[in-house]
Amino acid sequence: LSTIQLQLTPDKIPPALKLIHLKITIEGILFEKVFEADPGIKFTYAWNRLNVYRQRVYGVTTALVKIGYEYFDCKDIMWDVQTTKLSGHDMSISEVGGWNLDIHHRYNFHEGILQKGDGTNTYLKHKPRVVKTTLGDGHQRPLDCTECDGTAxxxxxxxxxxxxxxxxxxxxxxxxxxxxxxxxxxxxxxxxxxxxxxxxxxxxxxxxxxxxxxxxxxxxxxxxxxxxxxxxxxxxxxxxxxxxxxxxxxxxxxxxxxxxxxxxxxxxxxxxxx
Incomplete structure (x- = not known):
């Protein structure tokens, strides 16, 4: 499961606060819940890494989180909207009985994720693209090159x-x-x-x-x-x-x-x- 940890209310709340509305949208799934106005409300949302069609979701996806505050003296609900990233299923690296070797890796090219055999992920999609010179200084070498070895x-x-x-x-x-x-x-x-x-x-x-x-x-x-x-x-x-x-x-x-x-x-x- 992938989880979202939420702090819905602070330790001190205004007396006029009536209800807290929570809406989470992820991969077509809409989750809704209403809370009584209490101080220090914490909630953990657990996602089963499936979309609305019960299909597995691979890589990283975006969840839309809306928290609405309803007050006694206000007819409108005040909404706080944020997004967060959640990890879906990892692509299977090996089909050997459900286990893997730490030297076997797999690249999820759709999401730019390098899944390593030791269980860690490297999110290349969010890293800056850098081009470095590996060989050559911009000048042409002679055909008979006697100094073409041993240096950087x-x-x-x-x-x-x-x-x-x-x-x-x-x-x-x-x-x-x-x-x-x-x-x-x-x-x-x-x-x-x-x-x-x-x-x-x-x-x-x-x-x-x-x-x-x-x-x-x-x-x-x-x-x-x-x-x-x-x-x-x-x-x-x-x-x-x-x-x-x-x-x-x-x-x-x-x-x-x-x-x-x-x-x-x-x-x-x-x-x-x-």
Missing amino acids: GTKQRLLAPVALAAAPDGSIYVGDFNLVRRIMVDGTVRTVVRLNVTRVAYRYHIALSPLDGSLYISDPESHQILRVKHTDNFSDPEHNWETAVGSGERCLPGDEAHCGDGALARDAKLAYPK
Whole structure:
């Protein structure tokens, strides 16, 4: 249940006060109650997190609270109107017997709520939107960059960023023309792969495997998909990749061998891998 704590009257009330009217409207439901005029009236309204159609309400909703004061010597009721926020149901993160792991989270994009596995919520919708520079200082780096490693991303330069991929540990991979660079969790930048300039004359793409975290680079013009050997070893970026898929030949319509379907991935022919 979600509750609203109300203080309807102070400890001292005027003798002319006759009745207190309470109206709460939430998700189409109207709750009404009338109180005798007594000092220090407190009331707790409990909402079952359902709307007027008995459907579950997720995220955060707004309740309209009206408190009316009726006096003996006044024909009109004096109303005090306010609104408040109430939490509805959390979206289910796991279907494992009603329990969850603290590392499993879910994002309610309708309400901008990050539901964490430990039971806490982060209300991103009400936070200010801030844009921060992660990589680049506004100037272009040289093609042969000898000082592109080991410093903070905001002090590094970019040549032509064309691709992005986010790793589970919070680091970010950036395809920067002939360099595939990794922005570490601490903000430093390291070069993972240095590609031959002739391979990157056109746009390429990078992606991470959700199974083992391997980094893949698709080279559409060479009709191949490359796999990075070591994402944590930055000693030899020029040779830190291997061919995962594609022989280098283009797959053409009507290929007699069906472009290598059913054979080894390295022997397959690709048309334009992304």
